[in-house]
Amino acid sequence: MTFLDRRGLLQGAAALFGVELVAPLARALAAETGPGFANSRPALSAAQLALVSAISERIVPTTDTPGAIAAGVPAFIEMMLADWYEPTDKQQFMNGLGVFEGSARIQFGKPFAEIAPEEQDLVLTQAMTGKISGLPTSFFEQCRQLVVLGYYTSEIGCKQERVYVPVPGRYDGKYPYAEVRRVFSS
Numbered sequence: 622m623t624f625l626d627r628r629g630l631l632q633g634a635a636a637l638f639g640v641e642l643v644a645p646l647a648r649a650l651a652a653e654t655g656p657g658f659a660n661s662r663p664a665l666s667a668a669q670l671a672l673v674s675a676i677s678e679r680i681v682p683t684t685d686t687p688g689a690i691a692a693g694v695p696a697f698i699e700m701m702l703a704d705w706y707e708p709t710d711k712q713q714f715m716n717g718l719g720v721f722e723g724s725a726r727i728q729f730g731k732p733f734a735e736i737a738p739e740e741q742d743l744v745l746t747q748a749m750t751g752k753i754s755g756l757p758t759s760f761f762e763q764c765r766q767l768v769v770l771g772y773y774t775s776e777i778g779c780k781q782e783r784v785y786v787p788v789p790g791r792y793d794g795k796y797p798y799a800e801v802r803r804v805f806s807s
Contacts, residue, residue, distance in 0.1 A: 664703035664711070668732065672722055673698050675734035679741050680768040686782045689772055697771030717760035724753045 665673060677689035677698070689695070702711050725733035725744045733744060747753050748761040772778040784803045 662703050664699045668722075669715075669718055670695055670699065671734040672718060672732065675741060676721075676745070676764055677768045677771075679738065679745055680765055681772045687777045689768055692772050692775040692777040694768050694771040694775070697775070698767050701767060701771075713757065714760075714763065717757055717763075720753065720756045721748055721760065724748075724756070 674690055674695040677694040681689040681692070681694070683691065702714060706714065721744070722733055724747065725731070725736060725740075728744065729736045729740050733741060736744075744753075745761070748756055748764075751758045773782070782803070784801055
């Protein structure tokens with residue numbers, strides 16, 4: 622049995638997420654911190670936290686399993702911004718949030734967090750396809766990566782979205798995957 626160390630996790634994250642998220646993730650992994658998503662100082666205003674929460678919940682919505690908000694993804698994103706992003710990277714992300722929010726307000730006359738889910742999906746699709754003027758093309762991808770990473774490193778993402786097997790058992794080539802309908806994690 623092999624154990625994944627921090628270096629292995631970073632290599633996997635670089636391959637999976639690309640370079641935008643690797644540097645802040647590396648700093649977070651190098652620190653000796655306790656469990657959970659606690660930041661040392663606030664990084665987002667109440668309005669920005671509502672925006673990040675709404676974006677997160679549309680990327681990983683509540684279905685038969687809890688969504689991004691229940692998993693603490695907004696707190697994860699705030700922790701990454703407050704403690705692990707370099708000031709220039711954080712400022713670029715914050716600028717992207719402002720442009721994104723401005724686009725929603727121009728189109729619908731309300732903050733992104735207050736518009737209908739279909740309208741939120743439209744704004745997210747515009748961000749994803751580079752159709753929001755002034756919004757860096759990498760902004761949506763960075764948001765998505767943060768949401769996915771925050772979700773699948775949470776207890777909800779690991780134990781409820783996936784079936785958690787702390788000590789895998791014997792090999793079973795006829796395992797009834799169709800009955801479980803979830804991916805295993807350990």
